[in-house]
């Protein structure tokens with residue numbers, strides 16, 4: 373397991389920005405972690421690689437936010453916190469986005485059986501002693517993501 377420590381929101385965004393260069397169309401990244409863990413901050417960092425940080429919102433009621441990165445690449449920022457289960461995800465056609473761009477999904481563990489067979493899980497843990505520290509655990513599901521995190 374690959375772990376990184378972030379000491380601030382800026383470091384979390386920087387981590388996202390650095391990893392962004394490794395993502396390609398069809399990649400699916402699931403962000404799991406408590407409320408306020410830094411999932412959206414990480415997505416903002418990824419988007420900042422394409423100078424699109426200000427298009428990332430905390431999608432409280434939006435389940436899918438498409439951010440056009442360039443002529444042939446979009447980032448699909450999902451927040452599935454409000455979905456009851458996988459059926460609701462299928463009802464909105466969620467799985468149809470996976471091969472159309474880069475998918476970053478907050479709370480993906482709530483619709484686990486609807487996730488593709490291979491994806492990169494990022495589990496973010498808070499530190500109980502310091503409110504600014506986060507531990508990022510990169511957990512690859514499938515060979516493609518094993519190789520991807522080796523290149524980070």
Ligand SMILES: Nc1ncnc2c1ncn2[C@@H]1O[C@H](COP(=O)(O)OP(=O)(O)OP(=O)(O)O)[C@@H](O)[C@H]1O
Nearest residue numbers: 378379380381384407408409410411412413504506
């Ligand atoms: N090291 C850190 N990395 C990221 N955020 C941090 C860190 N330290 C403190 N924070 C704070 O934690 C909060 C993270 O908020 P963010 O919206 O990114 O979380 P989230 O995981 O998306 O939450 P939610 O489940 O509500 O969507 C921000 O207020 C940020 O300032």
Ligand SMILES: [Mg+2]
Nearest residue numbers: 411412430478
């Ligand atoms: Mg969020």
